[in-house]
Amino acid sequence: MSCGKDALIFLWEKIESILFPPLCYICGKRGKNILCERCNRKLEKLAKYKIEQHDAEIDYFSYHIYLFDYTGNIRKLLLDFKFHDKAYLCEIFVKFLLKNKKIGGFLKNYDIIIPVPIHKKRQKERGYNQSLLIASKWEKEETRISVEDNILLKTKHTKPQSTLSREERIENAKQVYEIQNAEKIKEKDIILLDDIYTTGSTVRECAKILKENGARSIVVVTIAKD
Numbered sequence: 001m002s003c004g005k006d007a008l009i010f011l012w013e014k015i016e017s018i019l020f021p022p023l024c025y026i027c028g029k030r031g032k033n034i035l036c037e038r039c040n041r042k043l044e045k046l047a048k049y050k051i052e053q054h055d056a057e058i059d060y061f062s063y064h065i066y067l068f069d070y071t072g073n074i075r076k077l078l079l080d081f082k083f084h085d086k087a088y089l090c091e092i093f094v095k096f097l098l099k100n101k102k103i104g105g106f107l108k109n110y111d112i113i114i115p116v117p118i119h120k121k122r123q124k125e126r127g128y129n130q131s132l133l134i135a136s137k138w139e140k141e142e143t144r145i146s147v148e149d150n151i152l153l154k155t156k157h158t159k160p161q162s163t164l165s166r167e168e169r170i171e172n173a174k175q176v177y178e179i180q181n182a183e184k185i186k187e188k189d190i191i192l193l194d195d196i197y198t199t200g201s202t203v204r205e206c207a208k209i210l211k212e213n214g215a216r217s218i219v220v221v222t223i224a225k226d
């Protein structure tokens, strides 16, 4: 009996893999996951896993950790993730984030992740906040960490940073964030999570207001640095 059942399952899996073959997001070849092994290895080779120190007196955050330079396939993945409804791609980013021991060791004393918020109007247009998606996936994989998305809010609708010059970005990021439930960040070491770091003006403004409301220290984590 069981032999027949196994054969049926095996047959179904065969049919399923023919009907719905998982295709690699980058090269389109058939694989087991979102990325095939070859593309995965290529990305692994591109990974920088950088931990850069910053002056908290100037930038309000003490470190910036990022996984990749914002080029090539990483750029494509992040653009699709952010603008083309490919929310599930966050799985790739979190996998790379969690498999690096140096970063894991560095972050082990941090227990709160605050994703950089977007304005609710933008969230409605896009359907999701890309940073919150990455943070939530991270929390799911590493359960000691908790995501707080009701502390830092973006209360002013602004132009997308990606459309502005360096100087305009700094002005555009000013006075657009607010804090609520400030008691939750008092004396806390916080991971501030964003997808891409360009001039740093967004995370600097977020770190500033978190510090002003009692956070002890802040590490910025982004998937890529432009």
Ligand SMILES: [Zn+2]
Pocket (backbone or CB within 6 Å): 024, 025, 026, 027, 028, 029, 035, 036, 037, 038, 039, 040
């Ligand atoms: Zn591939």
